[in-house]
Amino acid sequence: MEISITVNGRSEALDVPDNALLADVLRERLGLTGTHVGCDTSQCGACVVHMDGAAVKSCTVLAGQANGAEVTTIEGIGDPDNLHPMQAAFRENHALQCGFCTPGMIMSAIDLVQKADGQLDEGDVRDGLEGNLCRCTGYHNIVKAVLAAQDDMKSA
Amino acid sequence: MANETGIGAAVKRKEDARFITGAGRYTDDIGAHGQTYAVFARSPHARAKLNGLDSGAALATEGVVAVFTGADLQADGIGDLPCGWTVHSKDGEPMVVPAHPPIAVDKVNYVGEPYAVVIGESLEAAKNGAEALEADFEELPAVVDLASAASADQIHENVPNNQTYDWELGDKAATDAAFAEAHHISTLEIVNNRLIPNAIEPRAALGEYDAASGLYTLHTTSQNPHLERLVLAAFVQIAPEARLRVISPDVGGGFGSKIFVYAEETAVIWAAGKLRRPVKWRAERSESFLADAHGRDHVTKAELALAEDGTFLGLRVKTLANMGAYLSTFASSVPTYLYGTLMAGQYKTPAIYVEVQSLFTNTAPVDAYRGAGRPEATYVLERIVETAAREMGIDPAELRRRNFIAPSDFPYETPVALTYDTGDYEASLAKALEHADYAGFGARKAASEAAGKKRGIGFSCYIEACGLAPSQVAISLGAGVGLFEVGEVRVDVTGSVTVVTGSHSHGQSHETTFAQIISDRLGVPFENVTVLHGDTGRSDYALGTYGSRSLAVGGSALIKATDKIIAKGKKIAAHMLEAEEEKVDFADGTFTVADSNQSLTFPEVAFAAYVPANYPLEELEPGLSEKAFYDPPNFTYPAGAHICEVEIDPATGVVDITSFVAVDDFGHVVNPMIVEGQVHGGLAQGIGQALLEHGVYDETGQLVSGSYMDYTMPRADDLPSFTVDTTVTPCTHNPLGVKGCGEAGAIGSTAAVMNAVTNALGVASVPMPATPETVWRAAQA
Ligand code: FES
Ligand code: FES
Numbered sequence: 001m002e003i004s005i006t007v008n009g010r011s012e013a014l015d016v017p018d019n020a021l022l023a024d025v026l027r028e029r030l031g032l033t034g035t036h037v038g039c040d041t042s043q044c045g046a047c048v049v050h051m052d053g054a055a056v057k058s059c060t061v062l063a064g065q066a067n068g069a070e071v072t073t074i075e076g077i078g079d080p081d082n083l084h085p086m087q088a089a090f091r092e093n094h095a096l097q098c099g100f101c102t103p104g105m106i107m108s109a110i111d112l113v114q115k116a117d118g119q120l121d122e123g124d125v126r127d128g129l130e131g132n133l134c135r136c137t138g139y140h141n142i143v144k145a146v147l148a149a150q151d152d153m154k155s156a
Numbered sequence: 157m158a159n160e161t162g163i164g165a166a167v168k169r170k171e172d173a174r175f176i177t178g179a180g181r182y183t184d185d186i187g188a189h190g191q192t193y194a195v196f197a198r199s200p201h202a203r204a205k206l207n208g209l210d211s212g213a214a215l216a217t218e219g220v221v222a223v224f225t226g227a228d229l230q231a232d233g234i235g236d237l238p239c240g241w242t243v244h245s246k247d248g249e250p251m252v253v254p255a256h257p258p259i260a261v262d263k264v265n266y267v268g269e270p271y272a273v274v275i276g277e278s279l280e281a282a283k284n285g286a287e288a289l290e291a292d293f294e295e296l297p298a299v300v301d302l303a304s305a306a307s308a309d310q311i312h313e314n315v316p317n318n319q320t321y322d323w324e325l326g327d328k329a330a331t332d333a334a335f336a337e338a339h340h341i342s343t344l345e346i347v348n349n350r351l352i353p354n355a356i357e358p359r360a361a362l363g364e365y366d367a368a369s370g371l372y373t374l375h376t377t378s379q380n381p382h383l384e385r386l387v388l389a390a391f392v393q394i395a396p397e398a399r400l401r402v403i404s405p406d407v408g409g410g411f412g413s414k415i416f417v418y419a420e421e422t423a424v425i426w427a428a429g430k431l432r433r434p435v436k437w438r439a440e441r442s443e444s445f446l447a448d449a450h451g452r453d454h455v456t457k458a459e460l461a462l463a464e465d466g467t468f469l470g471l472r473v474k475t476l477a478n479m480g481a482y483l484s485t486f487a488s489s490v491p492t493y494l495y496g497t498l499m500a501g502q503y504k505t506p507a508i509y510v511e512v513q514s515l516f517t518n519t520a521p522v523d524a525y526r527g528a529g530r531p532e533a534t535y536v537l538e539r540i541v542e543t544a545a546r547e548m549g550i551d552p553a554e555l556r557r558r559n560f561i562a563p564s565d566f567p568y569e570t571p572v573a574l575t576y577d578t579g580d581y582e583a584s585l586a587k588a589l590e591h592a593d594y595a596g597f598g599a600r601k602a603a604s605e606a607a608g609k610k611r612g613i614g615f616s617c618y619i620e621a622c623g624l625a626p627s628q629v630a631i632s633l634g635a636g637v638g639l640f641e642v643g644e645v646r647v648d649v650t651g652s653v654t655v656v657t658g659s660h661s662h663g664q665s666h667e668t669t670f671a672q673i674i675s676d677r678l679g680v681p682f683e684n685v686t687v688l689h690g691d692t693g694r695s696d697y698a699l700g701t702y703g704s705r706s707l708a709v710g711g712s713a714l715i716k717a718t719d720k721i722i723a724k725g726k727k728i729a730a731h732m733l734e735a736e737e738e739k740v741d742f743a744d745g746t747f748t749v750a751d752s753n754q755s756l757t758f759p760e761v762a763f764a765a766y767v768p769a770n771y772p773l774e775e776l777e778p779g780l781s782e783k784a785f786y787d788p789p790n791f792t793y794p795a796g797a798h799i800c801e802v803e804i805d806p807a808t809g810v811v812d813i814t815s816f817v818a819v820d821d822f823g824h825v826v827n828p829m830i831v832e833g834q835v836h837g838g839l840a841q842g843i844g845q846a847l848l849e850h851g852v853y854d855e856t857g858q859l860v861s862g863s864y865m866d867y868t869m870p871r872a873d874d875l876p877s878f879t880v881d882t883t884v885t886p887c888t889h890n891p892l893g894v895k896g897c898g899e900a901g902a903i904g905s906t907a908a909v910m911n912a913v914t915n916a917l918g919v920a921s922v923p924m925p926a927t928p929e930t931v932w933r934a935a936q937a
Contacts, residue, residue, distance in 0.1 A: 033185035034178015036408075038356045039441035043864035046356060074178035087176040091168055094829045097837060098663030099175025100357040100408025106176065126873040133864070135356050135409050136663045138840030138901075139872040141833060 003067040007032070008076030016063045023047045023058040025066075026073060034074040034103045038133065045132030048104035048111075049073045055111035057131075074103035077110070086110050089149035090142075097136035105132045109146045118154045122147065159744075161675050161682030163892070166829035169668045170687075171661070180406045183360040183375050188434035191362070192221050194424055195282035196437075197272040197289050198446060199264035202298035202518040202857020203311065206262050206271055206291060213288040214274055219281025223289070224427060225272050226259035234258065234426055237417055238391045239483035240383075242634040243321045243492050243514075251321035254312035254516070256482040258392070258419040264293070265311060265481035266520050267859055268446025273423045275435060298518040298857035302478045303455050305515040311481065318516040320479055320488065324509070325496040326572050331509035334470025338461035342544040348532045349924045350453035350478070350851035351844075352867055353525050355662075357408020358439035359448065361421035363428035372400045374425045379410040379660050380700020383637070385692045387417040387485070394425055397692075404690035407662035411841070412524035413448045414662065415702050416485035420447075445862040450851050451525020453478035454491065454532050460540045466550050468559045470507040471499055473536060477514045477522075484523035488514065493633055494529030494621070494703075500570035501537045502581040502617050502795055503559040508571045518857045524702065526841055526902040527620070534618040538907035542615065543920065552911070553589060556617050557582060563885075574621055576793045577888040579821060584883045585617060588797035588819040591879050597801070600814075610804040610918075610935070611814075614911025618798070618904035621791035622896035623708030640787035641705070642698040643713030645674065645721055647780040649766040651759025652684040658698020659710030660690045664834070664898060666706060669826045673711055673892070677718040679745020679758055696783065704896030707826060708792045708887065715891040716784030724780060725761045731772045732756060732764060792887045792895035796820035798839075800908040804916045809932025811847055811913055817879045818904065823887040823895040831897045835880050838901020844870040845902075846909035850925050868925070 004013045007030060016025055026032045026049065037059055038046035047059040050072040078084035086106050089095070096102040112128040113120065120128070125146045126139070134142060161167050174180050211223040237256045244250055260271040272289055276282030299308040299318060306317045335341060361376040372395050378384045381402040389397040407414060420437055428435045439447070454475050461470040477491035496510035541559075545552035560581045561568045568576045589595075597613050604611035624630065627638035644656040653674050659666055671685035688694055701710075722742050729747035730737040739750045748755040764771055765780040801815045818835055825831050848868040852860040861867040886893030906924070913926045922934050 027185075032178070033182075034180070036182070036357070037184070037438075038358065038408075039864055041441065041863050041865060044356060044441070074176075078177065080173050080177060083176065090176050091172040094169065094833050096172060096175055097665070097833060098355070098357065098407065098409040099171065099180050100182065100355075102175050102180075103178050122877065123873075126875075129872040133356055133869050133871065135354055135411065135841075135869075136837045137833060138836035138838075138870075138878070139875055140836040140877050143872065143877065 001064055003063055005066050006070045008072055018064060020063040021059055022061040022063050022066050025063040026058060032073050032075050036100055036103060038100065045108055046101055046104040048107040048132065050107060050111065055108050074107060085152035086149040089145040089152060093141045093145035093148060095137060095141040095145035101132060101134040105129065105134060105142060108132050109149065113146065113150045113153055118150055120147065120150055159676050162672055163676040163826050165672065165827065167668055167672055167682065167827055169665050170671060171665060171667045182357055182406045182408055183362060183377050184438045186362055186375050186405065188362060188364050191434035191436045192275045192277060192431065193279040193282045194427065194435050194437040195274050195286045196270040196420060197274065197286045199260065199267055199269045199271055201264060201293055201295050202267050202300065203296045204264050204293040205296065206260060206264060207294055208292040209272060210290040211272065213290065214285040217281065217285040217288050219277040220285035221275040221277060222431060223272055223274050223285065224423065226257050226261035229259055229426060230257060230261060233393055235392050237419065237422065238387060239488055240485055240636040241489035243323055243488040244634065245321045246324045251488055252315045253320065253483055254315050258422040266518050267857055268520060269481065270419050273427065275427055275431065300517055300519065300853050300855055300857050302453065302476055302515060302517060305517050306513065311516050311518060315516060320483060320514045320516065323492050323512045326509040327507060328509045330507040331470045331472055334507040335461045335472065338469055339464040340462045340548055342460045342540055342547055344458045344540045344543050344921065346456050346536065346539060346921065347923060348452045348454040348456065348535055349845065351451040351525055351849050352445055352851045353411045353413035353448055353451060354444065354869060355409030355411055355413060358441060358444045359414065359418065359420065360438040361424040362434060362436045363425035364434045365429040365432055367432055370399050372425055372429060374402045374421060375405060376402065376421045377407050377414050378402065378404045379414045379662060379702055381660065381690055381692050382658060382697050383700055384417055388422060388425065392422055401693045404660055410662045411526040412451065412528055412702060416449050416523055441864065442862055445867065446520060446859060449484045449521045449523035450480065451522065452532060453522050456536050458536045458540045460544050462544055462548065466548060466555050466558050468503055468505040471505050473499060473510045475512045477512055478519065479514050479516050480519045480521035481516060482521050484521035487521060487523040490524050490529040491532065495533045497572050497574050498530050498533035498619065498621060499537060499572050502561060502619050504561050506571060510572065519853050526838065527899040528703065530620040530899065531842065531903045531906055534616060534903050535907045538616040538618065539910060542911040552615050553585060553594065556585065556615065575790065577790060578885045579793060579795050580883060580885050581617060581795060584795065584819045584821055585797040587881055587883060588799050588817050591817040591819065591881060592799040592801065592815060604803050610806055610916040611802065612912040612916025613799065613801045614908045614915055616798045616904045616908035616911065619793055619795040620899060620903050622704035622794055622899065623788050623792040624703040624705055625791050626789055627787050637699065639699055640785050641709040641713045642696045642783065642785050643710060643717045644695065644783040645714065645717040647721060647762045649763060651680065651762040653678065653680050655685060655687045655714065656695045657687060657689045657710050657714065658695045658700065659706040660701040664701065664706055665830045669707065669830060670711065670714060672826055673714055674718065677715065678721065704898040707892065707894050708890055708896050709786060709788050711892050711894065712890045713784050713786035716786055717782045720782035720784060721780060727776055728761050728764055728771065729756045732770050789889050794820060794822050794895040794897065794900050796900060796904055798904040798908040800912040802912040802916055804931060804935065806935040809928035809935060811926055811931055813843065813876045815879065816876055818901065819881045819883060820897065820900050821883045821885055822897040823884060824893040825882065826894065832880050834897045835901045836878055838899060839878055839905045840870050840875055841902040842905030843875060843909055846906045846924055846926060848874060848925050
């Protein structure tokens with residue numbers, strides 16, 4: 001099927017199989033390999049991107065469902081010289097080790113902070129990131145980073 | 157000059173720039189022109205004969221390129237997957253090793269074992285092809301229960317009683333004598349539950365063959381690409397090492413599970429050669445559950461003999477260890493040399509006797525998982541010490557203190573074959589007690605009780621042996637490989653430095669910490685140091701990363717290489733400054749001549765080495781690039797005290813960790829931020845084992861916990877924030893004085909949690925994982 005999506009601000013017209021997953025289209029067709037795939041049951045969150053401003057697990061979205069949508073991936077939120085506050089907070093707080101969960105974690109965390117409007121405490125962050133698995137960090141520094149980014153995003 | 161990016165500084169990580177922007181490059185992110193896709197057909201049965209395999213329909217499926225069976229690999233001379241450590245039984249006989257073809261030939265022995273690989277033009281074609289395979293299986297009764305495995309059906313023709321070895325360590329007679337003298341004997345029967353590693357990046361491989369050069373290139377998710385290459389070359393017989401390059405790019409966590417050489421990358425690289433096309437494979441998570449090597453899985457009976465004052469007199473341990481269906485790469489060493497040798501713990505127990513019987517079952521192979529043997533040993537020891545304290549009415553912290561090896565006792569030779577170089581166990585415990593506010597525990601318990609809750613506190617004073625290890629000792633004990641590490645320091649013409657290490661980082665942050673070491677030693681700006689790793693085409697043969705060895709062994713190799721750089725730099729500087737070599741000093745990136753104002757910067761000397769105008773070419777080769785191999789003279793012995801406090805709601809059985817304190821002695825620390833992160837991650841895995849994770853097979857050998865819906869991974873809302881601190885007794889035998897920090901969290905924490913849970917419930921024992929149901933049942937008793 002023919003779809004047109006805007007990915008990180010660029011519009012793309014693609015011919016994709018009906019059963020193509022958004023995650024695979026991003027990775028294989030658009031070369032946006034920052035979106036990772038860590039499971040086959042929609043439970044790890046490594047694949048989280050934003051679709052029309054909200055976090056979605058791109059392994060669970062058909063590319064066809066994204067037709068007409070604005071999609072933002074980890075590649076689209078900042079670059080090394082101009083990091084998103086969440087990216088900066090992850091680095092500052094050593095909230096990543098192997099980095100595999102990180103793109104999904106950052107995309108989920110941004111959505112979480114935006115929705116909460118700066119009102120998150122530690123427990124909220126832990127609950128809010130329950131859909132993202134990290135095997136490396138024990139979450140301690142991720143929670144710290146998200147709380148720090150919340151302050152930065154408020155003042156930004 | 158205090159070096160702000162040198163040893164001891166909490167420098168932010170170099171690797172983060174790419175990971176937080178999505179620019180990381182993991183195996184599955186790499187593709188090759190014209191690549192095909194591999195899908196493995198996996199056994200649905202735990203044990204069956206494979207009487208026939210009809211691949212006609214699969215081959216006729218649109219887009220299917222090829223179907224390969226175990227027989228195809230065998231016919232092409234592809235060898236078995238070997239086990240790299242030969243353990244000997246009590247009677248001196250070497251372990252019994254069953255055949256382990258990468259792809260099953262005529263029988264399957266666990267659910268998920270591959271019996272064919274289908275190659276397609278697309279992933280979908282390969283999957284369709286795999287579904288069209290018609291395998292004729294004749295099911296056989298599966299051996300699943302470890303406790304009865306020795307008397308169950310024989311799985312492998314050449315392995316009677318399903319036993320690979322029956323191993324012992326320690327002095328049995330002395331231990332029996334100690335028990336005869338005992339005032340009190342504590343006994344504990346415990347199960348160390350099976351875990352499934354679950355690095356978040358699934359295993360993957362991309363095999364390529366270049367017909368022009370005859371060179372094979374394998375990109376794969378390996379913690380130790382050289383080991384992968386050695387096995388694929390020498391045992392599996394893909395190609396000589398010189399024609400096989402193994403690259404581990406960014407790897408998304410390993411925790412041991414990516415040490416081993418598996419069927420999948422073996423088949424992928426072989427098929428790439430056969431088809432003369434690139435072949436790509438990435439595990440789906442359900443395949444990871446079935447076919448990554450699992451961890452732990454012991455059944456143990458332990459007895460501790462004590463004198464009236466609580467002095468430990470003797471320890472007896474008898475363990476059954478589950479090997480799964482085959483011997484994975486280092487499986488045999490885990491419940492023996494990484495387990496029995498740790499049974500002295502932090503204590504002066506004079507007599508110890510350990511017996512381990514390792515058995516096969518029709519389950520996925522079991523091998524090293526974060527800590528590898530040492531968490532199992534700590535769990536046995538720290539649970540029985542706590543049990544003894546309760547039975548004898550001695551405060552558990554006090555009982556430990558009475559038995560600690562004192563700082564003045566080092567070097568201390570244990571009755572189980574290790575010589576600890578240094579430590580101060582009392583110091584770690586004291587600090588941990590303070591952080592945990594042990595003195596206030598009684599009041600907190602009373603408050604919980606008043607609220608209808610049960611509160612408990614648990615200790616774990618662990619030790620581990622890391623930085624594996626003197627090669628000659630390991631080889632004499634059955635290791636099939638040396639255990640040194642290589643480091644190369646290439647000073648560039650303009651004075652920047654490229655480091656090539658044989659260690660591999662899959663989260664450990666070598667690109668940062670190794671650059672700190674170089675920056676510190678050579679006075680080169682941190683940002684001018686680049687660390688390369690994970691490529692057999694770049695570094696000499698080395699052993700990679702496992703057992704918390706990268707810094708202690710790999711870092712030491714780098715120090716040796718920098719020593720050579722400095723020595724040569726002094727010669728060059730002496731020549732340039734017309735001074736005697738002995739008078740040239742090097743510090744903070746500057747060569748100076750004693751008692752003069754003459755000096756040269758490091759980049760000036762480097763430049764002279766490559767543009768040798770004023771240079772002693774007749775005595776000295778040009779260039780400034782040095783390499784060193786480092787073989788450690790001993791293990792390192794990180795140790796620490798973990799204290800866990802829990803509150804349990806008896807109505808629901810939910811365990812709430814109200815505080816977790818870890819005080820660890822890792823020797824000197826290169827980057828405290830990174831060390832803390834390593835501890836956090838280890839704690840999460842250890843706590844996960846205690847409360848959540850459980851690899852379960854049903855009686856027919858089906859994996860019940862084969863997805864994230866059934867296998868409970870620790871999530872953010874399952875864990876507390878941790879209190880992490882350190883004490884320091886520098887390792888005495890490596891140049892950095894470091895011990896290793898990667899596994900400590902996973903080694904120490906499990907026992908602390910279970911000691912806290914049983915303390916809260918007032919019961920002797922609760923099986924792991926202590927799920928709400930299990931705890932609720934125990935609370936009702
Ligand atoms: S890949 Fe795991 S949730 Fe999408
Ligand atoms: S950093 Fe490795 S999984 Fe999160």
